[in-house]
Amino acid sequence: MGVSLRAYARHRGVSDTAVRKAIKAGRITPEPDGTIDVARADAEWGRNTDRAQQRKPQQKAVPKAALDAVSETLQESGTSTGGTTYMQARTANEVLKAQTSRLKLQQMKRELVDRSKALAHVFRLARAERDAWLSWPARVSAQMAAELDVEPHKMHVTLEAYVRQHLSELADIQPKVE
Structure with a gap:
């Protein structure tokens, strides 16, 4: 039997x-x-x-970028255990869907800021501040010279030199928009 x-x-x-x-x-x-x-x-x-009539099991090659994305997502969610199993990939997919949905919702609620617009706004503000500082010595040098009893032209040139030096130091600061 x-x-x-x-x-x-x-x-x-x-x-x-x-x-x-x-x-x-x-x-x-x-x-x-x-x-x-x-x-x-x-x-x-x-x-x-007949071996020629048999189907060969097809294994699709998974791109390394996809595996890296799965690993990164699993690490972010705290569920990484080393190798990537099918269940872990499914979990990563669901986590990514949830993150995407959350971002779309925040975008619809206008809680997110467009990175390029934010950088452009910061640049405009910094440019306006720089221009205000560059015009400041011309506005106040005569008054300061009168109070300190010094030559107005020399006061203006000195103030302008120190303001430019300070602004060049500030030019090295880069905004971190993440």
Whole structure:
């Protein structure tokens, strides 16, 4: 007495439909009671199966960028355990969907700021501040010279030199917009 069609299909790693087709095609022969003798069926399967007709298992290559994105997402969510399993990839996909949805909602609520617009705004503000500082010595140098009893032109030139020096030091500061 052998095993059932389904048990033999599990043993072979194929569907029970494939086993039925093999019996119908005469590639394997069942026992008189309809069960399958595993050793005999394996030998018949190997002998009577044309390898050229067999499908080769197709494995799609997963791009390294996709694996890196999954790993990064799993690390951000605190669920990384080393290698990437199918379940971890599904988890990462769901986390990414949730993050995307949250960002879309924040964008609709106008809680997010467009990075390029923010940088342009910071640049305009810095330019306006710089221009205000450059015009400041011309406005106050005469008053300061009168209070300190010094030559107005010399006061203006000195103030302007120090303001320009200070602004050039400030020019090295870059805004961090992340």
